[in-house]
Amino acid sequence: xxxxxxxxxxxxxxxxxxxxxxxxxxxxxxxxxxxxxxxxxxxxxxxxxxxxxxxxxxxxxxxxxxxxxxxxxxxxxxxxxxxxxxxxxxxxxxxxxxxxxxxxxxxxxxxxxxxxxxxxxxxxxxxxxxxxxxxxxxxxxxxxxxxxxxxxxxxxxxxxxxxxxxxxxxxxxxxxxxxxxxxxxxxxxxxxxxxxxxxxxxxxxxxxxxxxxxxxxxxxxxxxxxxxxxxxxxxxxxxxxxxxxxxxxxxxxxxxxxxxxxxxxxxxxxxxxxxxxxxxxxxxxxxxxxxxxxxxxxxxxxxxxxxxxxxxxxxxxxxxxxxxxxxxxxxxxxxxxxxxxxxxxxxxxxxxxxxxxxxxxxxxxxxxxxxxxxxxxxxxxxxxxxxxxxxxxxxxxxxxxxxxxxxxxxxxxxxxxxxxxxxxxxxxxxxxxxxxxxxxxxxxxxxxxxxxxxxxxxxxxxxxxxxxxxxxxxxxxxxxxxxxxxxxxxxxxxxxxxxxxxxxxxxxxxxxxxxxxxxxxxxxxxxxxxxxxxxxxxxxxxxxxxxxxxxxxxxxxxxxxxxxxxxxxxxxxxxxxxxxxxxxxxxxxxxxxxxxxxxxxxxxxxxxxxxxxxxxxxxxxxxxxxxxxxxxxxxxxxxxxxxxxxxxxxxxxxxxxxxxxxxxxxxxxxxxxxxxxxxxxxxxxxxxxxxxxxxxxxxxxxxxxxxxxxxxxxxxxxxxxxxxxxxxxxxxxxxxxxxxxxxxxxxxxxxxxxxxxxxxxxxxxxxxxxxxxxxxxxxxxxxxxxxxxxxxxxxxxxxxx
Numbered sequence: 048x049x050x051x052x053x054x055x056x057x058x059x060x061x062x063x064x065x066x067x068x069x070x071x072x073x074x075x076x077x078x079x080x081x082x083x084x085x086x087x088x089x090x091x092x093x094x095x096x097x098x099x100x101x102x103x104x105x106x107x108x109x110x111x112x113x114x115x116x117x118x119x120x121x122x123x124x125x126x127x128x129x130x131x132x133x134x135x136x137x138x139x140x141x142x143x144x145x146x147x148x149x150x151x152x153x154x155x156x157x158x159x160x161x162x163x164x165x166x167x168x169x170x171x172x173x174x175x176x177x178x179x180x181x182x183x184x185x186x187x188x189x190x191x192x193x194x195x196x197x198x199x200x201x202x203x204x205x206x207x208x209x210x211x212x213x214x215x216x217x218x219x220x221x222x223x224x225x226x227x228x229x230x231x232x233x234x235x236x237x238x239x240x241x242x243x244x245x246x247x248x249x250x251x252x253x254x255x256x257x258x259x260x261x262x263x264x265x266x267x268x269x270x271x272x273x274x275x276x277x278x279x280x281x282x283x284x285x286x287x288x289x290x291x292x293x294x295x296x297x298x299x300x301x302x303x304x305x306x307x308x309x310x311x312x313x314x315x316x317x318x319x320x321x322x323x324x325x326x327x328x329x330x331x332x333x334x335x336x337x338x339x340x341x342x343x344x345x346x347x348x349x350x351x352x353x354x355x356x357x358x359x360x361x362x363x364x365x366x367x368x369x370x371x372x373x374x375x376x377x378x379x380x381x382x383x384x385x386x387x388x389x390x391x392x393x394x395x396x397x398x399x400x401x402x403x404x405x406x407x408x409x410x411x412x413x414x415x416x417x418x419x420x421x422x423x424x425x426x427x428x429x430x431x432x433x434x435x436x437x438x439x440x441x442x443x444x445x446x447x448x449x450x451x452x453x454x455x456x457x458x459x460x461x462x463x464x465x466x467x468x469x470x471x472x473x474x475x476x477x478x479x480x481x482x483x484x485x486x487x488x489x490x491x492x493x494x495x496x497x498x499x500x501x502x503x504x505x506x507x508x509x510x511x512x513x514x515x516x517x518x519x520x521x522x523x524x525x526x527x528x529x530x531x532x533x534x535x536x537x538x539x540x541x542x543x544x545x546x547x548x549x550x551x552x553x554x555x556x557x558x559x560x561x562x563x564x565x566x567x568x569x570x571x572x573x574x575x576x577x578x579x580x581x582x583x584x585x586x587x588x589x590x591x592x593x594x595x596x597x598x599x600x601x602x603x604x605x606x607x608x609x610x611x612x613x614x615x616x617x618x619x620x621x622x623x624x625x626x627x628x629x630x631x632x633x634x635x636x637x638x639x640x641x642x643x644x645x646x647x648x649x650x651x652x653x654x655x656x657x658x659x660x661x662x663x664x665x666x667x668x669x670x671x672x673x674x675x676x677x678x679x680x681x682x683x684x685x686x687x688x689x690x691x692x693x694x695x696x697x698x699x700x701x702x703x704x705x706x707x708x709x710x711x712x713x714x715x716x717x718x719x720x721x722x723x724x725x726x727x728x729x730x731x732x733x734x735x736x737x738x739x740x741x742x743x744x745x746x747x748x749x750x751x752x753x754x755x756x757x758x759x760x761x762x763x764x765x766x767x768x769x770x771x772x773x774x775x776x777x778x779x780x781x782x783x784x785x786x787x788x789x790x791x792x793x794x795x796x797x798x799x800x801x802x803x804x805x806x807x808x809x810x811x812x813x814x815x816x817x818x819x820x821x822x823x824x825x826x827x828x829x830x831x832x833x834x835x836x837x838x839x840x841x842x843x844x845x846x847x848x
Contacts, residue, residue, distance in 0.1 A: 053122050055298045063114050063294055065392060066146065066403050070110035071346055072387040073142035073164070077171035078103060078365060079380060084168045085161055085389055085397055090381040092371040099370070100172035101179045102135030104363040107345040108251050109139040109217060111290075113414070115298050116215055117147070119305060120408045126212050128205055128535070129414045130190045131181040132198030132228075133219035133251065135364075138171060140181045140188065146399055147407035149186045149415030153570045161397025183564045183571065187415035189422070189534040194557050196225030197527045202246045203234045204531020205419060207517075208472035210316075212244030212419055212535075213308065220263040221256035227523035227554075235279025235334050236501050237519065239512055240315035242472040245308040247301075248280065248336045253343035255360035271338055281307070281333040286340035288358075293341060304335035316470075348383055351376070418536070423572025425536030429475060429631055430465045432458070434624045438653035441621070444669060445696060445847025448646040451689060452582055454620045455627055456488035459540070462631075463494040463515065466538075471513045476532060478517045478525040479542045486542050486582045487644040491516055526551035530558050530577065538575045538631065545581040545641065546588070546597035555579065555600075556607060559637045563608035566635050573634035578627075582644040584752070585776050586690040586788050596780035596788075598753035604639055605720070605757060609728040614719040615640045616752055618692040619649045621656035622717055629660065641752060645785075647689050648696075648846060663718030663730060664740055670699050670713035670847070680712035682807040683745050684799070687716040688752025691775075694789055695750045696847055697796035702803060705817035709807055714740050714747075722761035737765060744770070746806035750794055751775035772802055786838040790828060797821035 076084050078101035083094040109131060120127050131140055144150040145167055150157055157163045157170075170176030177184045180193045190201040202216035222228055234246060250271070254264030263271055268284050275282040283300045287293040311332055314320055344362025349355070352375075356366045367376045367383075394400055411418055418424040437454045441447065459477055466473040477483065477491055484492075496514030503510050517528060522543055529541045543551075558577055565571040581600060588595035604612050613636055617623040623642050630638040650667075651659060659665045668674050671684070684702075686695035692715060699713050716722070723731040732740070741747050743766050751758050755773035762768045779791040789795040801821050804814050824839075831839050 055295060059118065060291055060294055062403065062406055063118065064290060066406055067110055067114050067290070068387040069146055069392040069399060069403060070114065070139065070142045071107055072384060072389050072392065073145065073167065074103065074106045074110065074138040075347075075384055076164070076168045077101065077138040077141065079370065080168045082165070084165045085393055086381070086384060090377060090384075092377060095371045095377070096173065097371070098173075099365045099368065101138050102364050103347055103366055104253065104255070104343040105133035105136050105219060105251065106139035107347070108253060108339060108341050109133065109136045110143060111294065111297065111341070112215065112217055112249060112339070113140070113143040115294065115301055116414065117407055118298065119301050120412055120414075121406075123305060124412065125305065126412070126417065126419065127414055128189070128202075128212060128214045128417055128419045129187060130198050130202045130205070130214060130216040131188065131192055132190070132195070132217050132222045134192045134195050134222065135179045136192065136217075137177070137179045137181050137185065140185050141167065141171065141177065144186045144415030146403075147413045147415055148404075149413050152416070153186050159398050161393075164393070164397055183561050184568065187417060187420045189420050189531060191557065191561060194553060195219070195222040196227035196523070197530075197554060198222065199228055199231035199234065199246070199248060200524050200527025201531035201534070203231070203238065204528040204533075205535040206238065206244035206246050207476065207528070207532055208242065208468075208474065208537060209244040209419065209535060210242055210312070210470060210472060213305070214244060214246045215249060216246055217249045217251050220250065220252045220254070220261040223250060224262055227521075227527065230521045230524055231527070232275065232278035232280070233519070237498050237517065238334065239498065239500060240312045241513070242470045245312070245334065247304055247308070250275075250336065250338045252338060252340045254358065255343050255363060257363045258360055260360070268338070275336055275338070276333070279333055280336040282336045282338050284338045284340065288342050288345065290346070297337075297339065300337050304337065307335045346386070348379060351379070420535070421570070421572055422534050422536030423574045423634075426572070426575060427474065429462060429538050431628055431631060432461050432465070434458070434628055434653060436461075437624055439620050439649055441649055441652045444650040445648045447649045449620055449649050450487045450644060451617075451620045451623055451642050451647050452487040452580075452644045453490070454624055455580070456490035458624065458627065459488060460490040460494045463491055467495070473515060475538045476515055476517055476529075477540055477542065478529045480522055480525055480544075480547070481518050481520045482542065482544060482583070483516055483518060485644070486580075488542060522547055522550040523554065526554045530554070533575050533577060536574070540578040540580055540631070542580040542582065544583040544588070544595060545585060545600065546595050548579065548581055548600050549597060549603070552600055552603045555604065555637060559604070559607045559611045562611045562635050562637065566610065576630060576633040576636035576638050578630045578638045578640065581639065581641045584641065584643045584690075585780070586752070587643045587645045587785060590782060592782035593780035596776070598641070598776050600639065601641065601719070601753040602757050604637065605761065607637070609720070609723070611635065611637050612720070613638045613730065616688045616717055616719055617642050617660075618686070618689050618715060618717065619647060619651060619656075621649070621651050621653045622660055624653065625656045625660040626717070641688065643689050648693055650692070659715070660717055663721035663732065664714060664716040666740065667713045667715055670696055671711045672703060672707075673710055673712050676710040678710055679742065680745055681710045681809050681811075682803045683712045683714060683741055683747040684803060685714040685716060685741070685747050685749040686751075687719060687749075687758075690789065691750035691752055691794065694794060694796045694799060697845055698799035698803060700847065701796060701800045701817065701821070705820065706804070706811040706813045709809070709811040711803070719761070722758065722765075724764055743767070745808065746770045746772065748799055748802045748806055749773040750799055772806055774798060774802065784832050784838045786828065786842045787832050790825065795825070797825050
C-alpha cells in the first residue's frame with residue numbers, strides 16, 4: 048500500500064480546483080439545463096428545464112470531498128467507498144462518477160462528449176430519468192439518502208468484515224439531527240480494527256436545513272468535538288470559505304486520518320495492542336472523524352434579489368427560481384455557470400480535458416466502480432449444511448412441544464463456523480437488539496461471541512472483541528448495519544421482537560424500493576436477500592403486555608413490490624428450517640419470517656415441511672374429515688401462523704368430536720403472498736390451486752397471525768371473497784396467559800368452532816350442544832385464569848389426537 052505522505056503541491060491544488068469546478072458546473076447544469084448544456088451559445092429561456100428540481104446546497108461540499116478522496120486513492124491505492132448522507136446530493140455524485148468515467152461505462156448512451164453531457168443533464172429529475180437522490184441508478188452508491196438518518200449505519204455495515212475497505216461517509220448536519228444517525232455514532236464500540244475495514248465520518252456542517260438552521264451549525268466547535276470524542280471518535284475540524292485554503296486543510300485531514308487508521312489496523316493485526324480492561328482498543332486510541340464546515344451553496348449565487356443566499360437555508364434547493372420568466376435570474380444563472388470556465392474544462396468535443404481526466408483513479412479503484420458498492424460482484428453462496436442435522440423427529444403431528452426457533456439458532460451457529468475467515472472475519476452475521484438468547488437463537492454463542500470493543504468485566508456473558516454477533520439495543524442500527532452488509536456482498540439476518548421491528552419498518556421499505564429498481568439495472572449484480580425474523584410475537588408476549596403485542600409489520604410490507612417481498616408464516620420448527628434455508632439462499636428479496644420463540648406443538652417432518660413450503664399452502668388431510676366422509680367439505684378451516692394453526696386444529700378436533708357428521712377441510716398457509724393472484728405476485732396461487740385449497744363456494748373460517756384486514760386485502764379478486772371469515776389480532780392485549788390472548792382477540796378454538804357452525808353449509812347433529820359447550824368454556828376460562836393465574840388444564844395440556 049502506497050504512502051499518504053506525498054506533498055500536496057500548488058499544481059495538485061490547481062488541478063483539484065479545476066476538477067471541482069467541472070463537478071460544480073455539471074451539478075448546476077443538471078439542475079437547470081435541458082439544452083445548451085456546455086454554454087456554447089448565450090443562455091436563453093428555452094434552454095431551461097420547465098421544472099427545476101434538485102438540491103444545490105450540499106453539492107459543492109460533496110464534490111470537494113470526492114475530489115480529494117480521489118487524490119488519496121491515487122496516493123495510497125486504498126479501496127474506498129463513498130457514502131453520501133445528505134439527502135439530495137444526487138447531481139454532485141452523478142457528476143463525479145461521470146467525470147471519472149464510470150457513468151459512461153455503465154450507461155454508454157451518456158457518452159464522454161457533448162452529446163453525453165446533454166443526456167446527463169436532460170435526464171436529471173425528469174420523467175424517465177434519474178432521481179435527485181444518490182439512488183440505486185448512481186454508480187458507487189449503496190445509500191440513497193432519500194430518508195435521512197441511515198448513512199453511518201450503512202457505512203458501518205459495509206466496513207464489517209471488509210478489512211481493506213475505507214468507507215468515507217459524509218453526514219449532513221441536518222441528517223445528524225435524526226435519531227438513527229445520533230445512535231450511529233456508537234460505532235467505535237463495535238468496529239474491530241483487527242478484522243474490519245474503517246469508517247471515516249465527515250460531518251458536513253453547512254449550517255442549514257431546508258428552512259432553518261441546524262443544531263450542529265449553531266453549536267460551538269468545542270461542543271461538537273466533545274460530543275464526537277465522547278462517542279469514541281477523534282475529530283478534526285476543517286473550516287473556511289476560501290477554496291484553496293479549505294482544499295489544503297481537508298487534504299491534510301484526510302491524509303492524517305488515513306495514516307491513523309492504517310496504523311491502528313496494522314498494530315491490531317500484528318497483535319501489538321495494549322488492551323484496556325480486556326477491550327480491543329489500544330489505550331487512548333480513537334477512530335478519526337472530520338468536521339467539515341463550509342458555506343451552504345458554496346460558489347453559487349451569493350445574493351438573489353438583494354437577499355443573502357450563499358451560506359443560508361435559501362441555497363438548499365434551487366437558489367435561482369423562475370429562470371425562464373425572470374430575465375435577471377437568467378442572466379445571474381449564466382454568470383454563475385460561466386464562473387466555472389467550462390470552455391477550459393471541456394474540449395471542443397465536449398470531453399473533459401485530458402489533464403483533468405487523468406486525475407481519477409483507475410479501474411475498480413474509482414469509487415463509482417468499486418465492487419464494494421456493487422456487492423453482488425463479491426457475493427459467494429452460503430455453505431448451508433444439510434437440514435437433517437437440525438430437524439425434529441416427528442412421529443405424529445401435534446404431539447410434541449418444542450421451542451420453534453431453537454433449531455434455527457443451531458443452523459446459524461454452524462453458518463458462523465462455516466463462513467469464518469482466518470483473520471476472524473466472515474461473510475455472515477446475525478443482527479439483533481440484545482435479544483439473541485431471548486429469541487432462542489443462543490446456539491450461535493457456541494461459535495462466536497457478541498461483538499464488543501469496550502471494556503469487559505468478569506461478569507459479562509459472551510462478549511469479546513472478536514465476536515461477530517451484532518447486538519445493540521437499536522432496531523435502526525441492526526437493520527441499517529445489515530443493509531450495508533448485504534449491499535457490499537455478504538449474508539445476514541435481522542432478528543427482532545415483532546412489535547419493535549416496526550421501529551425500523553421504513554428502512555425496510557426503502558431497502559425494498561432499492562432492490563426493486565436494482566433488479567432492472569443489468570450492471571447491478573444480485574445481492575443476498577434481506578431476511579427479517581420476527582419472533583416474540585403478539586400472541587406469546589404475555590409476560591410483557593400490550594406494548595409488546597403488534598403484528599403490523601406484515602401490513603407494512605405486503606403492498607411493496609411483488610417481485611421483492613415475501614412473507615412467511617411457518618407453523619413449526621421443520622417448516623422454519625425449510626423456509627430459512629430458502630431465504631438464506633435467495634437473492635434480491637425481502638423475506639419476512641414470522642414465528643414465535645416459545646414452545647409450540649410440532650406437526651411436520653422435514654420432508655413434509657419441504658413439500659409444504661414449496662407448495663405455499665396445503666390441505667392437512669389428517670386434520671380434516673373429508674377422507675372419511677368421501678365428500679367435499681361443509682366448511683374450510685384455514686390457518687396462517689403458529690398460534691392460529693394450533694387454535695384451528697383444536698377447533699377442528701372439537702368439531703370432529705361433537706359434530707361427527709360435519710365434513711371439514713383443514714388448510715395451512717405458510718406463504719402469505721400465495722393468496723394473491725399470479726398476476727399480482729410471482730408466488731400467487733393459480734386459479735385451480737386456489738380452488739383446490741379453498742373450493743369455489745364453501746365458507747372459510749380463517750385464523751390469521753396478524754390483522755384480519757391483511758387477508759381480506761390479499762384475497763380481493765378471488766371467487767366470492769365474502770365467504771372468508773378471518774379472525775386475527777384485533778388490538779386486544781394485556782399481561783395475561785397465552786390462551787387468554789386468543790380469547791381476548793376472539794380467535795380461540797371456541798370462537799373458531801362457533802364461527803364454523805355458523806358458516807357451515809349444513810347444520811349437523813350436535814351443533815347446539817357444541818355451541819353451548821364453547822360458550823360455557825369461554826365463561827369458565829374467564830373465571831379460571833383470574834382464580835388460578837394460568838390457563839385451564841384442557842387448554843394448557845392440549846395436543847392433537
